[in-house]
Amino acid sequence: MSSQPKAIISESDTTSRGPLALLLVSAFGWLILSTVLSLIGTIQLHTPSFLASCAAFTHGRVEAMQESAFIYGWAGNAAFAVSLWLLSALGGSPLRGPGLLATATAFWNLGVTAGVVAIAAGEATSIPFLQMPGYIQPLLFVAAAAITTPGVLAWTGRSTDSTYASQWYAVAAIFLFPWLFSAAQVMLLADPVHGITQTIVAGWFSQNLIALWLLPVALASAYYLVPKLSGRPVAHYQFAKLGFWALVVFGAWTGGRHLIGGPAPVWVPTVAVVALYLLLFHYVIVAVNLPAGLFGWNSSTTLRFVAFGLTAYLLNGLGDVLASSHAINELLDFTYFSVAQGKLLLGGAFSFLIYAAVYEMGPRITGIPWPSAGLIRAHFGVAALGTVVTVLGLAFAGWSQGHALAVTANGFAAIAAAAKPGLLIATAGEFLLLGAAIIAFIHLVRLQVESCCSESVVSDSPAKSAT
């Protein structure tokens, strides 16, 4: 790559290029698939006959496939790529074991593919975020352990004694994920615990998989990109470690929030509600640290992704606290409102911060700029609009559904009719999200293809750098 004249890139970026590109291309491929499945699922909510005659595409299986493809396909691959790249870049050394990483990535994606196919064949489990059948899970665990090994090595072999916030968040994510994943596999699938404990463990897992694995990676991306793109250090950086520990300590206790009003001993949801309130401290510190990101709407497109992601992140934190209050929870729990919250957090906060990281790391690992700045702007516009429309549509549907459910005289048809307008809006949003995912995928593939060409024919590349 030293023959590439336009890009100033370090060795740490280019050696890991192959496996990181594999992780990213797989991630965006899964994002398209999960968005298609999500679209099918949303259409079925207001038009139940849609694809209903095909067993593999009945609503329960579509939802399970969509969730697995999104969490383990898109979010998993992307989180691995971003956390490994950040640890390698900040650790100052190339990723070790690129061969192992590429092999493990292939097995991870084979595992997720097998899991999604098994769900289509009707073998889904009933456990949220762990719906791929039990016989596939150990493969995923081993693959994940192998994928994260280079990240651990990049952390332990870092060239400086001092560390940066992005490294803490990325390291926390790659150490906490195996703990969450293995504990859940053993306690829920291999040797299931009994009775109400199962519900409590399942709640702990599904909540913490997001709070302690995916969100730390997204925050690592934000803490890395904001000072880089704005050119100014993180504001009041001395508080960043308090924010980090607040997320790790209090986030781990929020698992019981899904059990409010449920059959568990009441202290379980109550402790979770208190943990949600204490997490406000974490959100305040993120806002204090990263105002340049939060209000970076007028800067580069990459910083605009960060601004959208951080705004969604803080809104979601506030929404969690509000939705846990008894009056609101009674109205909106078990409605589409919870789905809207999930879309805001995973499709808004997590995904946008990851998109931003991908737009930063793309040129760094390939050595050439993105082929088209217009496609990046188009991706931002369509994805942002799609996310806002989907979240608002689902929230509106949940609100109407909750009010319809609260009246005992209402039959099933009346409740479904109340939610329908919101669901139609959400369907439109999902179409936009599908378009956004396709734009991003095509752009990423173009980047990879052009970087391969520029590697063999160096004289081709200067023409592209005008964008």
Next chain:
Amino acid sequence: MSAQHTDPSEPRRLTDPELIQVHDHAGEEKTDDGGNYQLLPLVLLFLFSGLIFFGGTYLGLFAGHFAPTVHDERGSPMAAVAEVKIDVVAVGKRQYSTTCVGCHQATGLGMAGMFPPLAKSEWVTGSEERLIRVLLHGLSGPVTVDGQQYGSGPTAQAMPAFGPGGAFNWSDDSIAAVLTYIRQEWGNSAPPITAAKVTEVRTKVGAHGAWTAADLEKLP
């Protein structure tokens, strides 16, 4: 780093080593010397203290004292105990009115010559142990109650066994409850019989056939 796809008006980017270096010393040079208090640390301290105070209060009010049996936010384990407290006399009355009432009647007066009365009966209000044995193992043969003869002649009926192994197989709690009831009903006012006392008699005597009045009169 690779800044060629951003427009030139943007600020110069920090390199990765610079990023670490710049933040490594962040916050060190700012001190509170000379009354120049930094407002933010105080605000964060107050915010965190406030959240901890709120959280502690919330846990105290709505965690049900962390008892595994409490499923209601406003419940308490102490209230749960109070709820299951049962009225022994009410249980005894229910037992009596479903089973005993057929012979001894709702009035507790029995039927002349066939079923002895329980009201004003020295057997009921007298020795606890005799009464418990009658219930546990039954009673047959002639018996004198309140000066009247029962259990002899062509209409004689035996008192069945209600204890373990008998046709009714009542628990010690049920037996204690029904005995307490009959000792305090129809003008009787003898002290209650506890389940512990029934257990004590049952384990002392063991399995036994129906008693006769003569057997029991030997007891204190």
